[in-house]
Amino acid sequence: MNALIFSAISGVLMMFSGFVLKSNAAIRTLAHILLLAVIIATAFELRGVPFFHINTTGMLQFDHFALLFTLIASLSTLVFFLLSSKDMEKVGVSYAEYFALIFFVLSGVVIASSFQSLLLLFLGIEIISIPLYILTGSDKRSLKSNEASLKYFLMGAFSTGLMLMGIALIYGATGTFSTTLIQAPKEGVPVLLSTGMLLLLFSLSFKVSAAPFHFWTPDVYDGAPTVFTSFMATVVKAAGFIAFMRLFSDAFRDIGSEWKLTVAIIVAATLFIGNITAVFQQSVKRMLAYSSIAQAGFMMLAVYSLTAEAKEGLILYGAAYSLATIGIFAVLIKMKDYTFDGFNGFARQQPLIAATLVIFLLSLAGIPLTAGFLSKFFMLKATVAAGNIWLAVFAVIMAAVSVYYYFRLIQAMYFKEGNVPAIEVSPAFKITLISVAALTIVLGIYPNLLLYWLYF
Amino acid sequence: MFQSPFRGLGFMDIKYYIFLSVALFVMGIIGVLTRRNAIIIFMCIELMLNAVNLLLVAFSKMHHLAAGVANPNAGSEAQLFVFFIMVVAAAEVSVGLAIIVMLFRNTHSVDVNFLNRLKH
Numbered sequence: 001m002n003a004l005i006f007s008a009i010s011g012v013l014m015m016f017s018g019f020v021l022k023s024n025a026a027i028r029t030l031a032h033i034l035l036l037a038v039i040i041a042t043a044f045e046l047r048g049v050p051f052f053h054i055n056t057t058g059m060l061q062f063d064h065f066a067l068l069f070t071l072i073a074s075l076s077t078l079v080f081f082l083l084s085s086k087d088m089e090k091v092g093v094s095y096a097e098y099f100a101l102i103f104f105v106l107s108g109v110v111i112a113s114s115f116q117s118l119l120l121l122f123l124g125i126e127i128i129s130i131p132l133y134i135l136t137g138s139d140k141r142s143l144k145s146n147e148a149s150l151k152y153f154l155m156g157a158f159s160t161g162l163m164l165m166g167i168a169l170i171y172g173a174t175g176t177f178s179t180t181l182i183q184a185p186k187e188g189v190p191v192l193l194s195t196g197m198l199l200l201l202f203s204l205s206f207k208v209s210a211a212p213f214h215f216w217t218p219d220v221y222d223g224a225p226t227v228f229t230s231f232m233a234t235v236v237k238a239a240g241f242i243a244f245m246r247l248f249s250d251a252f253r254d255i256g257s258e259w260k261l262t263v264a265i266i267v268a269a270t271l272f273i274g275n276i277t278a279v280f281q282q283s284v285k286r287m288l289a290y291s292s293i294a295q296a297g298f299m300m301l302a303v304y305s306l307t308a309e310a311k312e313g314l315i316l317y318g319a320a321y322s323l324a325t326i327g328i329f330a331v332l333i334k335m336k337d338y339t340f341d342g343f344n345g346f347a348r349q350q351p352l353i354a355a356t357l358v359i360f361l362l363s364l365a366g367i368p369l370t371a372g373f374l375s376k377f378f379m380l381k382a383t384v385a386a387g388n389i390w391l392a393v394f395a396v397i398m399a400a401v402s403v404y405y406y407f408r409l410i411q412a413m414y415f416k417e418g419n420v421p422a423i424e425v426s427p428a429f430k431i432t433l434i435s436v437a438a439l440t441i442v443l444g445i446y447p448n449l450l451l452y453w454l455y456f
Numbered sequence: 457m458f459q460s461p462f463r464g465l466g467f468m469d470i471k472y473y474i475f476l477s478v479a480l481f482v483m484g485i486i487g488v489l490t491r492r493n494a495i496i497i498f499m500c501i502e503l504m505l506n507a508v509n510l511l512l513v514a515f516s517k518m519h520h521l522a523a524g525v526a527n528p529n530a531g532s533e534a535q536l537f538v539f540f541i542m543v544v545a546a547a548e549v550s551v552g553l554a555i556i557v558m559l560f561r562n563t564h565s566v567d568v569n570f571l572n573r574l575k576h
Binding site for chain 1: 474498508515522530554558559562
């Protein structure tokens with residue numbers, strides 16, 4: 001509740017700060033301070049000190065899973081602010097409003113990770129989506145950005161329609177919106193309930209861009225201004241999976257026979273399409289868009305197995321994936337040329353930044369000693385425990401494919417000759433990047449530093 | 457004929473409401489998939505949302521009657537849900553129309569076939 005109230009108020013404050021504060025530096029500082037307040041408030045609530053006592057009549061449940069993810073999401077946003085908030089100036093003139101929209105997305109993330117009612121699921125997903133439509137189209141003069149935002153908007157609104165139909169059908173079958181009270185009668189699953197559940201599954205797959213509902217993702221991620229792609233592809237995607245996980249483990253665990261096969265097919269298709277298509281990309285930005293689809297396939301394994309281990313794995317996966325991707329995007333924003341060739345000889349010009357990029361790429365590929373390895377390991381372990389060895393084997397093969405396109409970037413940076421136009425980086429940028437890379441390695445060696453908070 | 461739990465009470469069977477709103481919903485989906493004008497696609501999405509509103513209100517009445525006098529509040533949450541759908545749809549309309557206007561300024565068209573330019 002702390003994070004929800006703080007981030008909503010921060011959004012409103014940022015919106016009005018545009019009138020009062022004239023310099024971009026002041027707006028940026030205010031945004032950082034407000035985000036720090038959100039993080040501290042969340043940390044307090046995680047340690048059992050809620051500032052507000054509001055009776056949500058069971059619609060929101062701030063358990064450790066929700067609070068820990070909220071903390072991770074707001075910390076990732078802080079990393080994003082520290083690395084990339086200066087680059088938001090280049091997108092357009094409404095600097096304060098961009099921060100306001102990001103805070104609104106963050107309050108949607110809080111709702112989507114703590115809902116216990118289908119009403120709040122719908123509101124959370126919408127509060128996340130609507131500011132993102134605006135952020136995608138924020139580069140108003142660029143045709144690519146316009147098209148991306150229209151496409152995102154039409155697809156998003158369409159999948160919202162599917163989600164609402166699913167919720168209505170579930171309500172018809174069970175008479176309740178509460179995810180914990182949804183129960184199938186003993187004599188069999190009513191057709192209204194299973195249809196509604198499938199519609200919810202499809203619309204959430206749209207939101208997290210799982211195949212075959214992924215087709216909007218590459219275009220939207222490619223067309224949106226790169227700073228906002230960084231935010232969309234990380235915090236928002238992880239939040240979508242947390243909502244997915246919560247919904248299925250609370251409401252549909254008992255009727256697993258109705259959806260296990262469908263989810264397994266979606267996972268396999270997502271892993272296959274994401275990884276194979278990423279191999280053929282020439283632009284790093286588009287490769288990262290497909291890599292986000294591929295990683296979505298891995299995160300979906302948690303929804304498939306629904307064990308306690310899968311929950312831990314999903315939290316770790318969200319943190320590892322968000323940190324690594326934000327780091328790569330932060331460097332990509334500063335490049336002039338987004339193709340792989342644009343990175344030729346980058347290691348000679350910026351040895352330190354290139355080394356951190358290598359750590360992020362290794363983490364995404366799932367090489368041991370990085371957080372990415374352990375999160376993939378948790379997912380595979382949960383899948384095997386859920387009894388589907390073939391899906392785990394397929395996921396491992398696809399992870400091996402992913403090594404190809406991540407290492408292609410490393411190869412371009414270290415083993416190819418080329419002249420990268422000099423990029424300007426501040427010392428603060430370098431320090432943040434190095435600490436994020438260090439965090440990636442620390443989480444890969446001691447994941448319990450993070451997972452401990454789930455239980456205490 | 458259909459066996460209705462509400463026969464003789466003066467209520468229409470719930471099946472007819474389900475058929476009607478599913479028909480409206482499918483019309484919306486077909487419109488989204490086949491039309492090329494962004495504004496008409498948008499209208500079709502609104503049609504989908506309103507089909508859901510109709511269904512929710514019908515289910516609300518159904519659960520209310522089923523609960524009888526035991527729980528006079530039964531089914532009221534679905535009617536609240538309808539208000540939330542209306543509010544969110546209004547917010548979505550304001551953003552969506554702004555996006556369409558922005559696209560129209562740059563391309564002088566609201567045809568979504570323009571969107572294929574993103575695929576290199």
